[in-house]
Amino acid sequence: MESAATRLENVRANIARMCKPARRKPEDVTLIAVSKTHPVEAIEPLLEAGHRVFGENRVQEAQAKWPELRERYADTELHLIGQLQSNKADEAVALFDVIHSLDRESLLKALAKAMDKAGKRVPCFVQVNIGDEEQKGGCPIAQVPEFLAKVRDAGVPLAGLMCLPPADTEPAPFFALMAKLAKDNGVEGLGMGLSMGMSGDYETAVQLGATHVRVGTALFGARGG
Template sequence: MSDAASRLAEVETNIAEAARRAGRKAGDVCLIAVSKTHDADAIRPLIAAGQRHFGENRVQEAAAKWPALRGEAPDVTLHLIGQLQSNKAEEAVALFDAIHSVDRSSLVQALAKACDKLGKRPQLFVQVNIGDEEQKGGCAVADLAALLAEAKAAGLAIDGLMAIPPADVEPAPYFALLDELAERHGLPLRSMGMSGDYEKAVMLGATHVRVGTALFGARD
């Protein structure tokens, strides 16, 4: 077994065990391999091991490497998990199957225009600034209902919520809050949990976990 296959198997086992403890099915959780900053040669072993969902932070970086990789593996699903500038909305809609960082009115309008123009509807998550941190993107909890209403009025279907808890604190209360917010607004998907806390996120309702280091190893 290759190193990539071994790491993937370990993460999948951990997800399955966390799901079992929570009375859930492992198949209810989508594992997104965070491939940002990794080149095609680092990504191919995970594709060969069976991984099919990948996450990128920047439109430009993804555009440089994924068209060729998707030529080799056309069934890959590509997720944008980083902040998105409104002027990149059309390029993002063309390239990505899911966008996890919808967080403001101007982006809602840009995405709606891009979706209508391209006739494509990627899966969309509203990013919530769950810890009310000034340095982070995301919609304030207090503004979530209004942003969801604006998206609906613009013809955008929002499928779920995404959040990144504050660093160096216990993430469980933040995961629980995101799960509660998604439930309150009738949204089925929760994108939460990374390499250090994805098992806890799964136990608290995550449907999508974004794992980089545990799959690729530490970045330089």
């Protein structure tokens, strides 16, 4: 069995390798270790290996694991990468440093209100339904410019755009479309970026401009294992 440190080293090396032909710097790509469904004992070896950026899918699961871990690893950055219900906005703002799934006006209002109440601004990625899939969350492509304007008006810090391409489909065209959407809507530079790419396709995503990749299996092994 590979150690957590070895898996981490391998993923970082792959990111660096894909940055070269794209003329990008590896340090411009944030590796988010997706720790959803993994217990504290599975997360600690990555923390011990020096990794500090993690992603969780659910507020409740993160609440059960991270307060204890953060007492020992205070410099950890926690990202919410799963769908967020508006009634969990207060808890999400309290716990997470970045939110990747802002996709509708009701959630925007709830998050803006929660941030005002907490006196804390949490950068948010706008999730785009890049494959136009009914079962998936995300702002429809045609509504992205209008929704981005609303986010800016609400005083919610915009971190960039996020997507999940359709499963079992070549992801490159979807990542390329995301990069174009970002460019067309002024979402590049100034600390904003593109959250796209997971264990199976993060290398392609890096080539096509991802600034944040969400990697679980390649770092933790099989989910829940």
